[in-house]
Amino acid sequence: MSVIVLVEHTGGIIKKKNFEAVQYAAQIAKKTATTLTAVVLGNATNAEMEGLGAYGAQKVLHVADTRLNDLHARAYCKALLAAAEKEKSKIIITLHDISGRTVAPRVAVQLKAGIVAGALSIPDLEKGFVIKKAVFSGKAFAYVNILSDVKVIMLMPNAFPAVKAEGKAVVEQLAVSFDEKDFGVKVKSIDKVTGEVSLADAELVVSGGRGMKGPENWGILEDLAKELGAATACSRPVADSHWRPHHEHVGQTGGTVRPNLYIAVGISGAIQHLAGVNGSKTIVVINKDPEAPFFKAANYGIVGDAMEVLPRLTAAVRKFKEQHK
Template identity: 50%
Template sequence: MSALAFVEIEEGLVKKSSLEAVSYASSVEGEVTAIVFGALNDGEADKIGAAGAAKVLHVSDDELAQPNIMAYASAIAEAMEKEGSSLLVLAKSSLGDPVSARVAIKVNASLATNVVDLPDTSDGFKVKCSIYTGKAFAINTLSGDKKILGLKKNAVAVKEDGGSASLENFAPAKNEADFKVKVTNREKATGEILLPEADLVVSGGRGLKGPENWGMIEELAKTIGAATGCSKPVSDMDWRPHHEHVGQTGVKVSPSLYIAVGISGAIQHLAGVNSSKYILVINKDPEAPFFKAADYGVVGDAFEVVPKLTEAIKAQQG
């Protein structure tokens, strides 16, 4: 069977999580077509090809430039029919989740989300999925001719040895009913790097003692190209904006590296970060619960450790 990969973009740039979806699809099926909505910057199609796609269906219609869940689902379902695709792969995201559910209904497909590994096809089609905020795994068997997989961020590496992808304009049919709901305004969280897409995150907690001390967190984040986050008490006290709150009731992140500075490690915070590939904890309390979940830990005063860490990284960068 051939595979279709839904590629999300932000300001003309392909999201890393979508490149992971393309690479995953190419590992399952040799023939992969990607579908992209909106303006695509120069060179971005090459990234999609390098990740494993042979062709990119480019939807350049201005009316579809901004995310529209219903219209995107209809277009993707049409693209699956056009390409004869029995497998759709996309990143698990705030856009990917509702789109995948609607496509599944439209094409009568089996759906699994939060997928973390390649499928086992030795006896049917089984996929391993992360559940309970990363505390356990479920093996799901997908039946039916068509299947949709929502890939967990950082579950696979992005390939860079694929070929060049041909770019084909795709003008899907538009259903008036898909545009009954209009987006009149979009407000985005500010910051150079946003938490949901960040590959590196530096977070601070009450151990920083006040908002006036956040400069060292921002400096470390800037040095390594990371997003900044915080614990719930910090956002509750208005030390930092709410959109930086990482945790069960805030933003759930899955970076390659999560650095927690002065955060004790309440279970609600851990629920939002335990999908991180690696966790580094900096805390002067050796009994802080966060150390039990950490891959690396530094017992020390954050006001001494963080500036020295930042300077060491800068020296290493040359």
């Protein structure tokens, strides 16, 4: 009996959030006196898979079918179920991200398992199997008890630290027989966003609102983002006015981000916007209106004109980087 965790990779690269999931799962395995098996689907190198041992996985089950390089709900579900059966798992863990949200609920249905989506804590076993998660778009937390024998947990990215230690996982191949139906969704084309930091995974985000005055002014915001290695985002009016692409819109009806640092430039801080960013660890607000509601939700505030403050901040970051080389 062991805990299993799904480890995703994009084009063979395992992102940090997956190490968080492995470490989280390893702690649950320890707490429930069992071992941890990671499941890797599609192309992956042995070195990478063995490397998961450094985050607490004893074993890796590798389903090497290259069709699994793309996300297929049915096939991923089947592979996870096969792994769970082999390991006689009672606890199955994925991330609360696109892949996790596509596959974990389906696995839960097949196993009649209760599920917590967006877990923020290690289960408390004293009152059952109780996990904390955010509800009402971050305005409250709920403590959810999973009542079923088998449990599925989707861990919120950037909520649990991943600390590398020593260790090597044993890699085992797992054969799963797929049929045509498991790949019913055909991928016609893929547009990868390259050269930019992906917003959903970004640890640092620089975001602009109407206070940026127009799309022609975004250069100075991008300069700051580039200097910090941050992703860029925007408020809804900016996306709706087509100053910036829709995928950059964060807030109630757009995307949700949980970076370590969110710098909001010229965004008033409507409640709909806050709902998408209030999981951020540190918020900096730059706005020329001292009454902007966003200041109430911020850790650091600057009252000033974005056009003047942004270049200064970029220069200060550059200077800091020089000093801390």
